[in-house]
Each structure stands twice: as structure tokens, then as C-alpha cells.
Amino acid sequence: AQRVTQPEKLLSVFKGAPVELKCNYSYSGSPELFWYVQYSRQRLQLLLRHISRESIKGFTADLNKGETSFHLKKPFAQEEDSAMYYCALKAPPGNQFYFGTGTSLTVIP
């Protein structure tokens, strides 16, 4: 069965400090992984996807198949990064999206 685990429900870092939000997945096939973000009073939206190997708002995430991880990283956290972050796995059947329980990131000024 497919599963996404985000071990940290809450994470606080100081502005300018590095931040890493952990995500581990369980899937026997080739995973498609995403990070979604929900800012206060806004809808859930895509932050980045592993297939694009992109950096969005300074965030990057590398897929590590050996460790079955897709951790989200940013070298210097900003106050506007405070939000709820969800890791998601897209997998058959039906190409459903399976979401983790989310990590609430607070960046302290």
C-alpha cells in the first residue's frame, strides 16, 4: 500500500536559519512526489514536484529512492515561509494523490 509519512507535525526555525521538512514514502513502483503548501487563509497549492527538479521560492527537494525520502529544504528561511506543508505521492490505481499529515512550519523573526 502507498503511504506518505511526515514525522514532524510542528517545526519552528529562526529567520535566516536552514529548514528541512521530512517526508518518507512507501511505494513499490516509480514514485511521483510533490510538495503542496497552504498559507494562512489560502487554498492548498502546489509548491514543487520532483520530476521538474526545480527550485521554487528557494525550496528544493531531492528524491532519494534508497532512503525512500523526499525532504524539502531551504537554506535560509523567511517569515513568509510560515505555512502548512504537505508531501504527496501520486500513484495508481487511478493516479490518486496520497497526502502526508502535514508539517506546520513557523519561521520566528
Added chain:
Amino acid sequence: DTGVSQNPRHKITKRGQNVTFRCDPISEHNRLYWYRQTLGQGPEFLTYFQNEAQLEKSRLLSDRFSAERPKGSFSTLEIQRTEQGDSAMYLCASRDPGLAVTGELFFGEGSRLTVL
């Protein structure tokens, strides 16, 4: 296009009543998903449509839940004989299969249900 639209945004009902939520996806998106989100949890998959066809239903979707997408455009999610455990945020999302490489889901703002 204002994105995925859901209504009502909030619904308070008494246990045993029926409720219906509506989702209007982005117009060119033929795939539509319903998710449920409870406090402290991530979105949990309920069901998914490709055009008007309901292709998959989660085991979370008991027989009190029914979803339709009659013309392949908007969708409704009905909950009959509501229970307190149905209290949650119900999220709708749509996707454009032409963006299959990106696989991005576009979410609505959700419909929050409170069952008293």
C-alpha cells in the same frame, strides 16, 4: 477563470440531516477529485471522476456518501443521515490531463461541515 470553486463554504447541520456540496472545477479540467480533511490530518482521498465517469471510490466513502458529475462539469457530494464523525473539511480538486507530466492538482477552498 477564478479557479476551483466550492460551495457552501460552511455548513452546520444537525445529526441525521442530509447535506450536499458543490464543486465547479477549472473549465478545461476533465479530472475531478474529492478529498476529506480532518483536524491534524492531510487530505484523504474520497473519489475521483474522469469527465462524468466515477472511476474510483475510497473505502472511506460509505454508502451514506454519493458523488455525481452528471455532465462532466460540476460535481456534487451528498452525505445522507449525517453523523458527528462526518464533521470535516471537504476539498475538491481538478486536474488537466494535458499536464500529465506535472500532475498538478488545483484545489478549491473547501467546504467545512459541522455536524451537531
